[in-house]
Amino acid sequence: MASTSRPPARKRRNTHAAASSGSTRTVAALFYTAACTSITVMSFSLLHTTHAFVYLPRRDHRLTSTLPSQWDLGRCSSNHDGRPGVPKWRGHTRDMLVRAATSKKSSAEAPEERDWKQALLEDDDLDIDAIIAANKETLPRLPGILSASPRDGNVDLPESFLDEAVASPKKEEGVGPLVSRAKMQGLGGKGEEDEEKKKAQQNARLATWLGENGVWMQDKSGWGVPPHPLLLSSRTIDEIELEDSGRGLICKYPINMGNALFQLPLSIVIDKEKSLAAFDGALPADINEYFAIALMLIQQRALGPSSFWAPYIDVLPTTEEVDPTLVWPEEDLALLETSPLVAATRSLKRKLAAEFALLEEQYMRARSDVFDPSVFTFEAYLWAFINIFSRAIRVKIGGKRGPSGEEEESIIMCPYADLINHNPFANTYIVAEKPFKMFNPIRGEEVITIYADKDYKKMEQVYISYGPKSNADLLLLYGFCLDRNPFNSVDLTVALLPDDPLFEEKRAFLAQAERREKEAFPYPNELFEYLRLVYLTKEDMGGKALREMEFTDPISLENELAAMASIEGACEEALASYSTKEEDDARLINDSKLFNMFPKTQRMAIKHRRSEKRLLKKTAAAVKQQLLNLRSGKRKLRPEEE
Ligand SMILES: C[S@@+](CC[C@H](N)C(=O)[O-])C[C@H]1O[C@@H](n2cnc3c(N)ncnc32)[C@H](O)[C@@H]1O
Structure with a gap:
């Protein structure tokens, strides 16, 4: 039930803003993992943060362009008719897009898949949250590139x-x-030609080496082995972003979904x-x-x-x-x-x-x-x-077991498999397995097998997903980012209010939950839970101890409004901290002739900052709408009250 006897959220915001002038810096701890990183983009006095960033271990979820599902915020994407809710697509229903983006379909359904790619190119308002939700099932079984190393991060060197x-x-x-x-690309003349030739020779040597070491690279069938279906191309272009993606693997023949693309013996991995x-x-x-x-x-x-x-x-x-x-x-x-x-x-x-x-x-x-x-x-x-x-890549090989007997993953450098480029929607997967012995050229050994996630046409590039990576993860570790990345995220750093009478009690409670008084959250539900605690008053507690409180559901109208207002304020302050506007970046990016003259790093920087601003704007707009709905009573605090 809503409590109405508390100071208004606005007053609390002011209190906090005053206190924030002495804000502290959060020390960053870094883990060698894109999957486990979260990067805080917020600097907002409201929640007493700086441009700190915090890496949180074991988190795959991100604040994508949405907020908790219970708020049904229309995925933080403005709809074509301006209302929150399921976005309307030009001719595409959300379900259709989700199905298309996540499906393992037969070739008969392939046109639908083209639809989502086309839609991705055309529309900013893709319901990416639904796609992520649908992808959750399939993505984790892909070996995300890299995983956590010991938590030994904070080293301060000049x-x-x-x-x-x-x-x-x-x-x-x-x-x-x-x-x-x-460096003007494509104007390299002789130098570039020589470079291409060198790369082609390197590719040929790699193919020979793979063949000599038990990989079926032949253009014809062997005993129970189909012809090798792939070409190693020295230069590929990402089909959505139209950016150079370096070497990549291309289908020589049509490939059926579920077929093995190739198998590699463990003797060649590092x-x-x-x-x-x-x-x-x-x-x-x-x-x-x-x-x-x-x-x-x-x-x-x-x-x-x-x-x-x-x-x-x-x-x-x-x-x-x-x-x-x-x-x-x-x-x-x-x-x-x-x-x-x-x-x-x-x-x-x-x-x-x-x-x-x-x-x-x-x-x-x-x-x-x-x-x-x-x-x-x-x-x-x-x-x-x-x-x-x-x-x-990380993969379970050689029956490696951890201290308590559970199967453990190993980190490996896997020749050839590591030439597959990233597409966030791909479901190609890599496993270590002992294949059927009789006809296999790699007999009885454990091998690395790469399976096709869908039917491929001749000359199509094979992709794999490196995991649900944000643009920051991608740029930091892989050197590229995607203008339309369904896993892009912006984390918010939140902190207890230093002048909160319950500060010490809350801090002790957080410590028990292995949380600090300042945290970065990539995942909206946890962010909301934390904010409910931040704004919790004695009245909200109704005589209960903190450990008896339930933070997963709204506590009171005041509390919820305060939490939401913080998020809105945070997004707006973060947006204001950029000296450029999202529209300016968009204009630059859309002037493709000019934009393509910039070196790659600069294109990436502009794409990245634009993608952050876009996400912040969408989140702010969606929260604002929700705040209005809650305040006006159009929306009830709890779904069961609707
Ligand atoms: C695992 S390797 C893939 C093979 C790589 N293209 C090569 O030439 O060796 C990952 C690297 O490929 C490039 N890459 C992969 N996917 C990409 C994409 N969608 N767009 C741009 N570059 C990509 C990036 O340079 C990334 O660091």
Whole structure:
């Protein structure tokens, strides 16, 4: 029941705003995982936050363009008729889009799938929440690229050290920020031709190497094995964003849904075990998997043609080819403006630099015979990590078990499979399995199999989903972002009000739940629960202890209004913190001739900041509408009161 005997939410907002001038900085802890990161974009006095960002472990959910389902906010997307609710599509029902986007359909249904792609291109108001909900079932079984490493993040090194430590392209004198790194693409002439030729030779060597190591690469059938159905292309274009996506795998023949695309023996993957063997006792058995793989990549690259993995290492991209924000020059980072991705990038640089220093101290210095300091440089370490971030996969192999006997995943670098590009809607999947022995060229061994998620036509590119990644995750770790990313998210950092008479009680309660008095939430339900606690008064408690309260449902009208008003205010303040407007970014992006002349990093920065602003705007508008509905009584506090 609504309580009406409490001070109005507005008054509380003022109280808090006054208190926020002494706001504190949240220290960032970084985990090597896009799946587990959340990046806070809010700086709003209302909730006593700064441009802090917080990484929360084990969270896959994001504040996408929606708020809790119980609010039925129309997915924070304005409908064509301006009302919240199920968005109307040009000829598409929401169900149809969801079905199309998540289906494992036969080719007979393929036109529908074209519809959602086309719709994605045409309309800003895609009901992405429904698609995410429908995808939840299928996405987690895909091996998300990277997962959590030990929670050892916070290392504070002076920025100057980092600037020196992290190799970033040199500034060009006297050129403005938008064009200083401009390399006119497609005007490379002979140089570009040579580069293409080199890539084609590398591709051919990789295919030969795969064939020599038990992968069926032949153009004809073998005993029980169909012809190899894929081509390795040196240059692919993302079909929705029309951005260069580097190498990729293309269908040579039509492929049926559920068929194996290829199988790889475990002998060719790089994992911690292989690294321990390659360093022959110079690394401790309990070394972190990421470090072991990074060091092995550096070692094998230095071995050149004598490395067994040379054909694989040769097709790994350079740091500049991946170009994640980690190595962007300051002038490009500046284009991200107040995006928390800037802070996340700096934190990741710090973490990598600190960890490299630790590795040097702990293992490398004492064994300079194995770890040649001119080879195991920080630059090489960055290259290795950028490759791990952007292409390592997690998979259960070799019956590996954790301390309590449960099957555990391993991190592996998987040649060939890691040439598949990202599409957030793809359901292609990778498993380790023991295939049927009789005709298989890889007999009786455990192998990595990649299965087709749908029917593919000849010359179609095969995609896989790297997981439900936000644009910040993608740019930080993979060097690209998507203008239309259904998993894009903006987290809100929320904090207890310092002048709340219940502050200490609430803080102790949060501590029991392993939460702090300031948290970042990517997931709207949890955000609401936290905010209900933030605005909870003694009256709301009605004599109960905090632990007896139920925060999953609305507590009182006042409480709910305050929580919603905070979100609206937060979104608006975040929007105001950008010096550019969403419309300006959109105009720039839509002028494709001009936009395509910018270097990729700058295009990505503009796309990214625009996508954040769009999400903030939609969220603010939806919450505002909901507030109005609640205040006017058009909407009841609890669904059962409707
Ligand atoms: C796992 S690798 C895929 C193979 C990669 N294209 C290559 O040339 O090696 C991931 C990298 O591919 C690129 N990539 C993948 N999907 C992309 C997409 N949809 N748009 C743009 N680039 C993409 C990014 O550079 C990313 O870091």
